[in-house]
Amino acid sequence: MEAPAESSGSALIFTTPGCPFCRRAKNVLREKGIEYQEIDVSTDPNIRSTVQQVAGRKTVPVVYVNGVLVGGADDLDQVIQAGDLESILQKQSEPLPEALASVLEESSKNEEKETETSTSEVPEEVKEEEKRLEAIATKMRDPKQGVKTKTELKGLTVLNNVFTGAEALDWLLHNGEEDYESALRTGTALQERHYLHHIEHAEPFTASPSKLYMFVEEEAPISSALNARKPFLKPARSATQVAGELRRRILELYDEALSKDGKSVSYSQLAASPTYAAYREATEELQRVDLYSMSRQEKMAFFINVYNALVVHGFVAEGTPSSFFDRLFFYSRTKYHIDGHDYSLDDIEHGVLRGNRPKSASLLKQRPFGPKDPRRFHAIPPVDPRIHFALNCGAKSCPPIKLYTPENLDEGLEGAASAFVEGEVDVDGDSGAVTLSKIMDWYKEDFGSTPEERLKWLLPYLPKEKSQVLAKLIKKARFTIQYSKYDWAVNE
Helix, strand or coil: CCCCCCCCCEEEEEECCCCHHHHHHHHHHHHCCCEEEEEEHHHCHHHHHHHHHHHCCCCCCEEEECCEEEECHHHHHHHHHCCHHHHHHHCCCCCCCHHHHHHHHHHHHHHHHHHHHCCCCCCHHHHHHHHHHHHHHHHHHCCCCCCCCEEEEECCEEEEEEEEHHHHHHHHHCCCCCCHHHHHHHHHHHHHCCCEEECCCCCCCCCCCCCEEEEHHHCCCCCCCCCCCCCCCCCCCCHHHHHHHHHHHHHHHHHHHECCCCCCECHHHHHCCHHHHHHHHHHHHHHHCCHHHCCHHHHHHHHHHHHHHHHHHHHHHHCCCCCHHHHHHHHHHCEEEECCEEEEHHHHHHHHHCCCCCCCCCCCCCCCCCCCCHHHHHCCCCCCHHHHHCCCCCECCCCCCCCCCCCCHHHHHHHHHHHHHHHHCEECCCCCEEEECCHHHHCHHHHCCCHHHHHHHHHHHCCHHHHHHHHHHHHCCCCEEEECCCCCCECC
8 A cells, every 4th residue: 555645745634523524534634644623512512613614615524734725535536646636735834714713713712611621530549439339239149159149029020130138148248348338338339320129129238038139131122122222320411412422432433334435334333332332321211301391492302312322222233224125114113112112213304203194114104102101292294304314324426414402403404404405306408307306206295285386396406506496397397307326225
């Protein structure tokens, strides 16, 4: 492999985590030996809006080289192929546009203040105590040297792998604890940190010979959902907070296994990742979030993010679907347990985000949530067609994963729609042929009740020239609609 070419130039690239086009652009810059500074626009709405205004682009990446706006990943490729990059690098660096330089300086000052006032660092003694308890719990669960478990009958219920408080305390006394009080404190701490619990979740840890306890891992899953292998017993944060953390974690995970050219994800590589293990554990909090407390904007952003995260989680945990029937069952079977109920990928897309509309493959046109299904209260009518460009099903023809918050939801959906429509819609003014994504065929009723309405819906999202051509075709009723083949191959 050739060594990167030496370059005296520098670049500034605006990105978001998990963005395949951003990864591709960064890789090109590295190959050209160009040092770059990366700015994550997802962390600061002021930077994001300023970049859009100054660069005239709704999508990332946005690349500046020596102060000159190059554009996105495709633009960078074109500049290189045309041989224009060398001339940009040889020129003296230009200053960034004033508005952009100002917002970056302000953001930098805010970051410094946050760093100075941050108190999030966990004290060392707390970390050491957590390590100690984890080591004790691991040894305590060991079949050979751990506490002896047994099977008990309580009423008509058979309880497997249980032990009494007295048996646990005795084991602790024989495995490092100095006295009764010390062993009791450790047993209580193990219960507080959810290594073990009372069989009815009703009693604190005691040395009682009649109170029964079990390890959390031994409890039967509350559902077959991917996040329900053990119950989440702590009080849950707000659904928006939980979704925000999952969004951050899944993008870290996605970014970790994204190829250099941004075109594929190594899901098998993710399975062994510590990042994946941390993400999997974080999803358990979804069991207890309160969906009823959320506004429409919050709920829409929440379920878009959860859907995109669940697809990646499902691919890692269950493997990628390879046939029509695999896909059919994957999207109906892969689910999270949220606020006391199971939500599959199909439930989230069609039941919640499409306002409880039948899915396109439904022959009986049956609604996902029936009249007595409590999940029907979380459906979001009327359907916003832009959600189709925000959901990533893991196939190569799907839109890329992006960040959505209640605050930037409309802006984010506008950007996702613009990027997808610009790349997937083709208009031939001579023949009148309009080529659309298959998504607009499957969900045509979401975009309008007639072909004319659906094409009019596209106009604001197309580049100016293409939009004008399509508007003329609609006015003269001189158009034919065709659909491009959908690439169901997994982006692996």
